[in-house]
């Protein structure tokens with residue numbers, strides 16, 4: 238894998254985004270409705286809609302988008318919902334952790350026009366998705382609570398663990414991915 242980095246997600250990443258969703262029909266089904274190129278473009282348009290406070294980043298490796306880190310903003314509260322996914326062929330390489338650290342640091346420390354300027358980021362993950370929790374902690378998020386038995390998945394109710402990171406929380410020691418934004 239050549240030197241990975243993070244950049245803004247673009248509509249011409251639609252083929253790569255579709256490939257990421259199609260490669261993992263189980264876990265990616267909770268990341269959005271992407272089933273063809275049109276829905277991939279709609280997904281990208283939504284997650285990159287900065288007028289709505291949304292910021293979508295492509296995790297680039299081997300010259301292609303192999304994952305997405307996103308922040309869906311609630312601008313009135315300077316609050317963002319944080320999410321991430323990595324194509325199955327690129328998982329386990331700490332790309333998710335490094336990319337999440339970079340995007341969270343950017344969102345909570347930028348103050349330039351058009352940049353993050355968030356004061357709080359939050360996320361939630363199913364208790365049976367430990368890699369997601371490891372990414373959150375590595376990106377400086379703090380476990381805040383448990384939404385008990387939130388989701389009904391394959392007939393079983395699953396707890397969701399919630400995490401938050403404030404602009405006043407310490408920047409984590411983990412090495413962030415290089416950003417080109």
Ligand SMILES: CC(C)(COP(=O)(O)OP(=O)(O)OC[C@H]1O[C@@H](n2cnc3c(N)ncnc32)[C@H](O)[C@@H]1OP(=O)(O)O)[C@@H](O)C(=O)NCCC(=O)NCCS
Pocket residue numbers: 264265268321322323324327328329330331332333334335361362363366367368369371372375
């Ligand atoms: C969750 C996801 C983003 C992880 O991406 P990744 O790039 O493989 O993650 P990383 O390689 O950075 O690993 C993150 C951490 O999880 C740990 N981890 C990975 N798989 C694990 C597992 N099955 N059990 C426990 N820990 C695991 C790694 O050891 C690493 O921990 P460390 O930082 O302490 O070493 C990826 O699996 C994915 O896209 N899943 C589908 C979408 C999803 O679930 N998104 C999160 C929704 S909340």
